[in-house]
Amino acid sequence: MIDTRLVKKILNILLKSGGDFSEIFIQKKTSNSLNIEDGKIENVSSGFELGCGLRLISEDSTFYAYVDSLQSDKLINAAKILSAAVNCSTMLKALDLTKKIYPQQLIIKKYPSIYPQTIKSEYLVEVDRNARDFDNKIIQVSAGISDIESEEFIANSEGLLTENSNVKVFFSVNVIAEKKGEIRTGYKSIGKTCGYEIFDNKKPYDAALEAAGIAVKMLDAINAPAGSLPVVIGPGFGGVIFHEACGHGLEADAIVKDASVYKDKIGKKIANIKINAIDDPTIAGHWGSYVVDGEGFPSSKTLLIENGVLKSYITDLKSSKKLGLSQTGNGRRQSYRDIPLPRMSNTYIEKGSESPDDIIRSVKKGIFAKEFAGGQVDPATGDFVFGISEGYIIENGKISEPVKGATLIGNGPEILEKIVSVADNLDFAPGFCGKAGQSIANEVGQPTILVERMTVGGTAV
Amino acid sequence: MREKKSKILDYCDKAAGMLAFKNAGQFEVYGISSTHNEAGIFNENIENLSFSDTKGLGIRIFKNGRIGYSYTSNLEDSEIKECIERAADNSEVSTEDIYNYLPEESEFFYPKEIVDRKCLFSEKFNDFSIEQKIEIAKSLEKKAKKIDKRVSAVADLIYDDSISETAIVNSAGFRDSYKSTSAFLYISVISRDDSDTSTGDYFDCARDMSSFDIDDIAYNAVTRSTSLLGAKKIKSQKMDLLLDSFVSAQFLQVLAGILTADAVQKGRSLFRGRIESRIFNKNINIIDDGTLSYGLSSRPFDSEGVPKGKTVVFEDGVLKTYLYNSYTARKDKRPSTGNAARASYKSPPHTGISNFYLLNGITSFSDMIKKTNRGLYVTDIIGVHSGINPISGQISVGAKGLLIEKGGISCPVKEITIATDILSFCSSITDIGNDLKFMPAGGYTGSPSVLVKNITVSGS
Numbered sequence: 001m002i003d004t005r006l007v008k009k010i011l012n013i014l015l016k017s018g019g020d021f022s023e024i025f026i027q028k029k030t031s032n033s034l035n036i037e038d039g040k041i042e043n044v045s046s047g048f049e050l051g052c053g054l055r056l057i058s059e060d061s062t063f064y065a066y067v068d069s070l071q072s073d074k075l076i077n078a079a080k081i082l083s084a085a086v087n088c089s090t091m092l093k094a095l096d097l098t099k100k101i102y103p104q105q106l107i108i109k110k111y112p113s114i115y116p117q118t119i120k121s122e123y124l125v126e127v128d129r130n131a132r133d134f135d136n137k138i139i140q141v142s143a144g145i146s147d148i149e150s151e152e153f154i155a156n157s158e159g160l161l162t163e164n165s166n167v168k169v170f171f172s173v174n175v176i177a178e179k180k181g182e183i184r185t186g187y188k189s190i191g192k193t194c195g196y197e198i199f200d201n202k203k204p205y206d207a208a209l210e211a212a213g214i215a216v217k218m219l220d221a222i223n224a225p226a227g228s229l230p231v232v233i234g235p236g237f238g239g240v241i242f243h244e245a246c247g248h249g250l251e252a253d254a255i256v257k258d259a260s261v262y263k264d265k266i267g268k269k270i271a272n273i274k275i276n277a278i279d280d281p282t283i284a285g286h287w288g289s290y291v292v293d294g295e296g297f298p299s300s301k302t303l304l305i306e307n308g309v310l311k312s313y314i315t316d317l318k319s320s321k322k323l324g325l326s327q328t329g330n331g332r333r334q335s336y337r338d339i340p341l342p343r344m345s346n347t348y349i350e351k352g353s354e355s356p357d358d359i360i361r362s363v364k365k366g367i368f369a370k371e372f373a374g375g376q377v378d379p380a381t382g383d384f385v386f387g388i389s390e391g392y393i394i395e396n397g398k399i400s401e402p403v404k405g406a407t408l409i410g411n412g413p414e415i416l417e418k419i420v421s422v423a424d425n426l427d428f429a430p431g432f433c434g435k436a437g438q439s440i441a442n443e444v445g446q447p448t449i450l451v452e453r454m455t456v457g458g459t460a461v
Numbered sequence: 462m463r464e465k466k467s468k469i470l471d472y473c474d475k476a477a478g479m480l481a482f483k484n485a486g487q488f489e490v491y492g493i494s495s496t497h498n499e500a501g502i503f504n505e506n507i508e509n510l511s512f513s514d515t516k517g518l519g520i521r522i523f524k525n526g527r528i529g530y531s532y533t534s535n536l537e538d539s540e541i542k543e544c545i546e547r548a549a550d551n552s553e554v555s556t557e558d559i560y561n562y563l564p565e566e567s568e569f570f571y572p573k574e575i576v577d578r579k580c581l582f583s584e585k586f587n588d589f590s591i592e593q594k595i596e597i598a599k600s601l602e603k604k605a606k607k608i609d610k611r612v613s614a615v616a617d618l619i620y621d622d623s624i625s626e627t628a629i630v631n632s633a634g635f636r637d638s639y640k641s642t643s644a645f646l647y648i649s650v651i652s653r654d655d656s657d658t659s660t661g662d663y664f665d666c667a668r669d670m671s672s673f674d675i676d677d678i679a680y681n682a683v684t685r686s687t688s689l690l691g692a693k694k695i696k697s698q699k700m701d702l703l704l705d706s707f708v709s710a711q712f713l714q715v716l717a718g719i720l721t722a723d724a725v726q727k728g729r730s731l732f733r734g735r736i737e738s739r740i741f742n743k744n745i746n747i748i749d750d751g752t753l754s755y756g757l758s759s760r761p762f763d764s765e766g767v768p769k770g771k772t773v774v775f776e777d778g779v780l781k782t783y784l785y786n787s788y789t790a791r792k793d794k795r796p797s798t799g800n801a802a803r804a805s806y807k808s809p810p811h812t813g814i815s816n817f818y819l820l821n822g823i824t825s826f827s828d829m830i831k832k833t834n835r836g837l838y839v840t841d842i843i844g845v846h847s848g849i850n851p852i853s854g855q856i857s858v859g860a861k862g863l864l865i866e867k868g869g870i871s872c873p874v875k876e877i878t879i880a881t882d883i884l885s886f887c888s889s890i891t892d893i894g895n896d897l898k899f900m901p902a903g904g905y906t907g908s909p910s911v912l913v914k915n916i917t918v919s920g921s
Contacts, residue, residue: 040556045530064511226919259616374847385859387847407848407857457878
C-alpha cells in the first residue's frame with residue numbers, strides 16, 4: 001500500500017524532537033449499506049475511504065494526526081506538525097522494519113465488494129414480506145444490511161510491520177406491531193466477521209420472523225414491576241450485563257486514570273465463584289473478532305475472571321506500559337481517524353453446569369429478561385443500566401405474562417457477587433459499543449444466569 | 462507542495478462537472494472540509510493532542526425516481542469518478558418513488574437568508590493558539606481539583622474545536638457554501654469520601670472559546686459530583702420529579718426524533734394524527750429554530766439546500782406541525798421546513814432537528830423546589846438509548862439526584878429508575894423554569910429545568 005522507505009522516514013520525522021514511540025496506520029475501507037422501510041428500498045449507499053493516522057507517544061502524552069490521503073508530502077507535513085508539538089529529551093530512532101507480522105488472512109467466500117447490491121436488496125424484500133405475513137398486527141418493518149471491507153497497514157518505531165484485513169457484514173431488523181392503539185417493537189440482528197456467506201446458515205428472514213414474534217408477543221405485555229427482584233437473564237444478548245457491570249471497568253485506560261471500581265483488584269475475588277469471564281477476539285467469524293488489533297498486536301484470548309477472581313485487565317500498548325502489564329491485543333480504533341483505546345472484543349461469561357430450565361424453576365417470583373436494547377455504565381462508580389426489550393414475569397418457577405420494556409439498574413461489583421446460577425447454554429449476540437466518540441463492533445455473550453436481586457425499573461409499584 | 466489550496470465548493474463544482482458530462486439525471490454534490498483540533502488533559506499533562514484537516518464528498522443521483530448515494534474521503538479525480546459510478550449503480554437498486562427529486566424553490570417554506578452568516582463563524586476563533594487552548598484546559602483541571610478536597614481525579618477533560626466549510630451544488634441550480642466554527646470544553650470529575658465515589662460533569666460550547674467561564678464549568682462539574690456523595694437507593698414510590706435542564710433536554714431529543722415527518726409517515730411516531738391536539742399543558746412552547754443567532758445548529762440552508770427557518774412545533778401545549786425535508790413535505794403536500802439533516806458527508810440526508818428547544822417559563826428553579834413537598838431533583842439520567850423506546854413510547858431510565866422534602870433539598874439518591882410513557886410524561890409537566898440551557902447532541906437541544914408530577918421511581 002505504501003513504500004516502506006517512506007514509512008521509515010515518517011516514523012523518524014515523528015521522533016525528530018523526541019518521543020518514545022511513533023506509529024503509522026494506513027487504512028483503505030469500502031463500505032456499502034441499504035435499508036428497507038415502508039416496503040421501499042432506500043438509502044442505497046457506498047463509500048470509499050483511504051487515509052493514514054500518525055501517532056507519536058512521548059511519556060504520558062499522545063500526539064495524533066490523520067490525513068485523508070497517502071500523498072507523501074501530506075504525510076510528511078502532518079508528521080512535522082506532530083513532532084513540533086513535542087518537546088522531549090528522549091531521542092530515539094525508528095528501528096528497521098524487521099518485525100514483519102503477516103497474520104493469517106481471513107478466509108472470505110463472498111466478498112462484499114463484489115457481492116451485488118441487488119441481491120442484498122432481495123434479502124430485504126424477503127425480510128419485509130415474511131415479517132408482514134407473520135401477523136396482520138404488524139404495521140411496519142424496517143431492516144438494513146451494511147458491510148465493510150478494510151485493509152490495514154501498520155508500522156511503528158519498534159520495528160513492527162504488519163498488514164491486516166477485516167471484512168464484516170451486519171443485518172438488523174425492527175418490526176412494529178399495533179393492537180388497539182398500543183404499539184410494540186421487536187428487534188433482531190445478525191453480524192459476523194466474514195463475507196456474504198454470513199447468510200448461508202441463518203437467513204435474514206429467520207431473524208425477521210423472530211423480531212415479528214417478539215413485537216406481537218409484547219402487545220399483551222403488562223406493566224413491569226418496580227422494585228428489587230430476582231432476575232433470570234437469558235443467553236446471548238444477556239451478556240450486555242457483564243459488558244456494562246464489569247467489562248468497561250476492566251479496560252485499562254480507566255485503571256490508569258483511577259476511574260474504575262476494579263482498580264487494584266487483580267488477584268482478588270470480585271465476583272461469585274461460579275463466574276469465569278473471557279475476552280476473545282480469536283473466535284473465528286465472530287462479530288468482535290480480529291487477527292491483529294488496531295496497533296498491529298496479535299489478538300489473543302484473555303481470561304478476565306476465573307472462579308470469581310480477577311485475572312487480567314483489557315490493555316493496549318499505552319496502558320500496558322503505564323501499568324507494567326502485558327499487552328492483551330485490545331488496542332482498537334474505529335478508523336485511521338482515531339486513537340486506539342483498550343476495548344473489549346467478544347466478551348462473555350463462560351458456560352456453567354446448570355440447566356436453564358432449572359434456573360427458572362428455582363425462582364418463585366421474579367423476571368425473565370430475554371432480549372435487550374443495550375446499556376450504559378459509569379466505570380468510576382460501577383453504576384450501570386441495561387434495558388429489557390423482551391421480558392416476562394416468573395411465577396412459581398414458570399414463565400408467565402410478558403412485561404413492557406424496563407431498565408435494570410445496579411452496581412457492578414455488587415451485582416457480580418449476586419450472580420448465583422450459571423447455565424450451560426452459552427450464546428452470543430453482536431452489537432456496537434461507543435466510547436470516547438468511537439463506535440466499534442462488539443460481541444457480548446453468556447449462558448442463562450440468575451441475579452439474586454436487582455432493581456427493575458417498571459411502573460407497577 | 463505545489464498543490465493549489467482548493468476550497469470545498471471547487472471540489473463540488475468539479476464533481477458536478479463530471480456528473481453533468483455523464484448525463485446521469487438529477488444530481489447533488491454535498492461537501493465538507495474541516496480542520497479539527499482536540500486536546501485531552503490528565504494530571505496537568507497533555508494526555509492526547511490531535512490535529513486533522515479533512516475533506517469529503519457525498520453524491521446523490523436521482524434517476525427515474527430512484528436515488529443512489531456514494532461518498533469518498535479522497536478527492537482525486539479518479540476517486541470522484543468512481544464515486545459517481547457507485548452512486549449511479551446504487552440508484553438502480555433503490556425503489557422508484559414519484560416524490561424523489563431535488564428541492565425546488567417553490568417548495569421552500571422560509572425565505573432565503575434569514576440567518577446572519579456572521580453568527581456561524583467567529584472571527585475570534587483564530588485568536589487562540591493551540592498552546593493557549595491547552596493552557597485554558599489545564600487551568601480548568603487545576604481549578605476543579607482545588608474547589609473541593611473530595612475531588613480525587615478528573616477522569617476526562619477534553620477541549621475540541623473545528624472550523625469547517627459546507628457546500629452544496631446541485632443540478633437544479635443550487636450552488637452555495639457557508640463557513641462555521643465551534644469550540645467545546647468538557648470536564649468529568651470523580652469525588653470520593655470514606656465510603657462512596659461519585660461522578661459529575663459539565664461543559665460549555667460556543668462558536669469560539671472566548672466566552673467560556675472556566676470557574677463556572679469547574680464549579681458545576683464539582684458540585685454535580687460532590688453533592689451526590691453518600692447517595693442511597695430509596696423505596697419504590699410515585700413522586701414529583703424536578704428535572705435538571707440537561708436531563709430535560711435529553712427527553713426533548715427523544716421527542717425530536719418522533720416529531721420528524723419521516724417518523725410520522727412511516728408509523729414510527731406516537732404523534733401521528735395528532736396535529737392540533739393538546740399534548741402538553743398550556744405553558745409549553747417548543748421551537749425548532751435553524752436561524753437562532755447563538756444556536757450551534759444554525760445555518761443558512763439545510764442538508765439539501767432548503768432555507769432554514771423558525772418552526773413552532775408546540776404552541777401553548779398544542780402540536781402545530783412536524784419537521785419536514787423536501788421528500789416528506791411532498792408526501793404531505795406542503796412546503797419543506799428545511800429540516801433535512803446529515804451527520805456527515807457519509808450519509809444521505811434524513812430528517813432532523815436544528816436548534817430545538819423548550820422556551821423558558823416563569824418559575825425560578827428555587828421556587829420549583831419550594832413548591833415541591835416530596836420529590837426528586839434529577840441531576841443525571843443514564844441509559845436513554847436502551848431505556849426509552851420512542852416507537853412504543855415506553856420510558857424507563859436510570860437516575861440519580863437529590864431528594865426534595867417539604868420544599869428543601871435533603872439527601873442524595875442513586876441507583877433508581879424513573880419510568881412512565883412518553884405521552885404521560887408530556888402531560889405531567891406542570892412548571893417550567895427560567896434557566897434555559899443548550900447541549901450539543903443530535904442537533905442543538907435546549908431546555909429549562911421542568912417539574913413533572915407523579916412519576917414512578919423504582920428502588921429497593
